[in-house]
Amino acid sequence: MSEWVKGTVVGKHIWTDGLYSIQVDAPMADFTAGQYTKIALDIGTDRVGRPYSLVNAPQDRPLEVLFNEVPGGPLTPRLSELKIGDPVWVAAQAGGIFTLESVQPADTLWLLATGTAIGVYLSILRTAAPWEHFKRVILVHGVRAAADLVYGETLASIAAQRGPQFSLIPAISRETQAQALHGRITDLLTSGALEERAAARIDPESSHVMLCGNSAMIKDAKQILEARGLVRHRRHAPGHYSAEQYH
Numbered sequence: 474m475s476e477w478v479k480g481t482v483v484g485k486h487i488w489t490d491g492l493y494s495i496q497v498d499a500p501m502a503d504f505t506a507g508q509y510t511k512i513a514l515d516i517g518t519d520r521v522g523r524p525y526s527l528v529n530a531p532q533d534r535p536l537e538v539l540f541n542e543v544p545g546g547p548l549t550p551r552l553s554e555l556k557i558g559d560p561v562w563v564a565a566q567a568g569g570i571f572t573l574e575s576v577q578p579a580d581t582l583w584l585l586a587t588g589t590a591i592g593v594y595l596s597i598l599r600t601a602a603p604w605e606h607f608k609r610v611i612l613v614h615g616v617r618a619a620a621d622l623v624y625g626e627t628l629a630s631i632a633a634q635r636g637p638q639f640s641l642i643p644a645i646s647r648e649t650q651a652q653a654l655h656g657r658i659t660d661l662l663t664s665g666a667l668e669e670r671a672a673a674r675i676d677p678e679s680s681h682v683m684l685c686g687n688s689a690m691i692k693d694a695k696q697i698l699e700a701r702g703l704v705r706h707r708r709h710a711p712g713h714y715s716a717e718q719y720h
């Protein structure tokens with residue numbers, strides 16, 4: 474993933490203070506939903522690149538990534554200042570194995586995201602695979618504040634298209650909101666509130682679980698899932714959950 478192609482920013486959306494998505498035109502190779510690319514800027518004499526999950530479906534262009542500005546971070550304060558027409562570098566090849574390839578069909582696909590990790594699932598949800606291989610798809614988006622519940626229109630259109638096969642469960646940890654669960658995803662898993670809201674169980678017989686986001690959520694969720702008998706999915710040894718950690 475070290476070969477770079479030239480890209481141009483063709484779209485930018487400011488969701489809230491410090492939360493952005495940008496669209497980029499770049500001749501990147503084909504990718505599978507769930508993979509990430511790298512975005513880089515030349516800063517001084519260095520090319521500073523970081524991985525970002527692709528939000529657009531593999532069949533759609535431009536490329537799109539969602540990120541939050543990490544104050545003091547080498548790249549994101551500069552990424553957030555980009556304007557339409559600005560140049561960026563994009564890794565020529567996508568990377569990662571956080572995809573539905575080789576995942577066994579099951580009753581329920583659980584997609585658990587914290588913060589910007591919602592983006593990777595938007596790409597997956599805009600392909601045929603989840604709808605063909607699972608009877609239900611339950612997307613859980615854990616955020617601190619209601620303003621971080623991004624891509625509402627996209628999710629509403631997926632919900633309208635998929636009907637009862639799709640459920641979206643927002644979970645807000647630092648505010649209360651009528652339609653959202655209150656608390657962290659892992660606490661809601663432990664208490665049973667998540668499964669109660671979804672009217673579905675998480676168990677090895679019926680579920681595949683994807684975990685994406687911060688290390689605390691992933692570490693705690695793995696423990697909870699393994700205590701219930703779910704084993705980690707590997708490409709050549711299919712299991713019940715997969716994980717991708719952003720930080």
Ligand SMILES: Cc1cc2nc3c(=O)[nH]c(=O)nc-3n(C[C@H](O)[C@H](O)[C@H](O)COP(=O)(O)OP(=O)(O)OC[C@H]3O[C@@H](n4cnc5c(N)ncnc54)[C@H](O)[C@@H]3O)c2cc1C
Binds near residue numbers: 523524526548717720
């Ligand atoms: C496979 C993979 C995919 C990723 N996809 C995305 C994505 O789609 N969207 C996205 O926003 N980030 C994503 N990241 C994180 C991203 O690559 C950068 O680390 C992040 O954007 C910060 O970049 P930076 O150069 O400003 O700071 P860095 O030097 O990368 O990080 C500075 C500090 O901030 C922490 N940090 C990193 N990311 C975050 C974050 N999102 N929120 C709070 N703290 C953070 C790091 O742990 C570190 O302590 C992904 C990481 C990996 C490994």
